[in-house]
Amino acid sequence: MADKKLKGTQLSAGEYTIEEWKAHLWADATRNEEDAFRYDEDAKSVGEPGQLVPHSMCQHIVFEATGGIDETMSYISDDWTSGAALGGLRVDFHAPLQVGNTLKVEGQISEVLKKEGSSGPLTIVTFAYTVQDESGEHIYDLEADLVLMEGL
Amino acid sequence: MQFEHLSSGDEFNVKTFEKLRGDDMRLLAALLEDPYPPHFNERRAKELGYPDLLNQGPANCSYLVQTVIEKLNSPSDIRSFDIRFHDMVFAGETVTATATVEETRTEDSEGIVDLSIALEKEDGTVAVDGTATAMFPLE
Numbered sequence: 042m043a044d045k046k047l048k049g050t051q052l053s054a055g056e057y058t059i060e061e062w063k064a065h066l067w068a069d070a071t072r073n074e075e076d077a078f079r080y081d082e083d084a085k086s087v088g089e090p091g092q093l094v095p096h097s098m099c100q101h102i103v104f105e106a107t108g109g110i111d112e113t114m115s116y117i118s119d120d121w122t123s124g125a126a127l128g129g130l131r132v133d134f135h136a137p138l139q140v141g142n143t144l145k146v147e148g149q150i151s152e153v154l155k156k157e158g159s160s161g162p163l164t165i166v167t168f169a170y171t172v173q174d175e176s177g178e179h180i181y182d183l184e185a186d187l188v189l190m191e192g193l
Numbered sequence: 194m195q196f197e198h199l200s201s202g203d204e205f206n207v208k209t210f211e212k213l214r215g216d217d218m219r220l221l222a223a224l225l226e227d228p229y230p231p232h233f234n235e236r237r238a239k240e241l242g243y244p245d246l247l248n249q250g251p252a253n254c255s256y257l258v259q260t261v262i263e264k265l266n267s268p269s270d271i272r273s274f275d276i277r278f279h280d281m282v283f284a285g286e287t288v289t290a291t292a293t294v295e296e297t298r299t300e301d302s303e304g305i306v307d308l309s310i311a312l313e314k315e316d317g318t319v320a321v322d323g324t325a326t327a328m329f330p331l332e
Contacts, residue, residue, distance in 0.1 A: 063224060070221040071255035072210055077268055087267040096262070096271060097255035101225055110227060127250035129277045137269035 044153070047116060047166065052148040057106035059094045064140050067095050094138035099183055100130060103170040106146035116150060117166045118189055128165060129186035135179045144180060145173045151184065164189045194264045196297065196304030196329035205292040205308055206260045215246045215284035225249065238283075245284040253282055253321045257310045260290040261325045272305075276323030280314070288320065289313050295324070304329035 068078040073095055076083035081091045094102075104113050114121035151169035155162065166187050172180045199205070215235070222233040230237035231247040238246050254276060262268040282288055289312070296307040306329060311322040 066220060067224055070217045070224060071252045071259075072217065073255055073259055075259070075262060075268055089267055089269060093268055095255060096258045096268070096274070097251045100251060100254075110225065127278055129275075130250070130254060131273075131275040133273045134269075134271065137267075 047150045048153045050116065050150040052107040052116075052150070052168070052170075053112070054145070054147045055106040055108065056143050056145050057102050058143045059098065059102065059138075059140055061092055061140050064092060064094050064098070067098055071095065071097060089137060090139065092140040094140055096132070096134070096138065099132050099138070099172075099181060100127075100185055102144060103146050103148060103168075103172065103183055103185075106144065106172075107148050107170070113168065114187070117164075117187060121189070125190070126188050127185065128188035129184075131184045133182045135181060136174075138180065142174050142180075145175065147171050158190075161190065194329075195332065196306065197332055199294050199297050199304075199306055199329075201294055201296055203294040205294050205306075206264050207289060207291050208256065208260050208263070209287065209289045210256055211287050213248055213252075213282065213284050213286055213288065217252070218246045218248055218284060221249050221252055225251070243281070243283060248282040248284070248286075250278055253278065253288075253312055256288060256290045257292075257312055257321060257323070258325070260292040260310060261308060261327055264292075265327055266330065270328045272326045272328055274310070274323060274325040276310070276321055278321050280318050280320040282312075282314065282320050287315050292325065299331065302331060304331050 065079045077093045078095045084092050104110050148170035152167040154165045168185045170183045219233045292308045292310045295309050298305050306327050308325045310325050312320045
């Protein structure tokens with residue numbers, strides 16, 4: 042059950058490393074034609090040091106680093122698979138996302154809003170994350186709005 | 194594409210993704226370790242009244258981001274995006290991602306382009322929309 046008291050809850054801090062194979066298959070699964078997400082040589086041809094991570098992986102990275110999708114969703118619902126969805130995603134990139142970099146992630150529940158939706162009551166829980174690499178360079182900030190139907 | 198040639202209202206890019214594949218959704222579910230059945234299990238999807246497998250949010254996000262990065266010198270030149278999910282997308286559907294120039298400006302010797310982005314289904318329903326900002330080197 043998502044309660045307004047969740048606002049300010051700190052998530053477990055953690056690390057995550059995107060491996061070459063995962064970035065490659067992610068690009069395949071999302072029909073991404075940019076081969077800098079698959080091959081070092083293609084990334085180098087556009088001035089990057091090596092294979093890049095698809096930007097759409099940024100939410101997966103923060104979820105995995107802070108315990109995985111089930112742990113993330115357990116903050117807001119005991120049975121999230123019966124009625125939860127991603128409602129919004131905001132990302133500010135400060136440095137390239139490189140394959141092989143270990144990313145350190147800290148996060149918190151930054152907002153809990155209860156609203157009346159077109160099909161009934163719903164709760165919007167915003168998770169906010171900051172991501173740095175091992176040297177402390179700021180890589181990106183992300184906010185994800187998770188929507189719980191029926192005011193769970 | 195050159196920054197100096199961009200102006201407000203210009204079509205930045207359009208990309209169509211024909212007949213989204215259920216196998217892509219299954220692969221993405223495995224990569225995500227996503228236990229939500231409609232992303233990989235047709236029987237469960239149909240029990241929920243869906244016409245086919247449900248596409249994942251990160252996939253719909255990817256289609257929009259691709260519309261931006263395809264025109265940049267490097268994919269890393271995208272600086273931000275802000276998107277909202279409005280409607281579900283299913284296997285077998287065709288979606289079109291568009292990016293339109295909203296504003297151009299220079300900051301710290303870089304060209305900055307603000308874009309509106311949208312992912313539309315064949316019936317015109319906007320499944321996802323939002324904004325993105327990208328950087329171009331100045332001539």
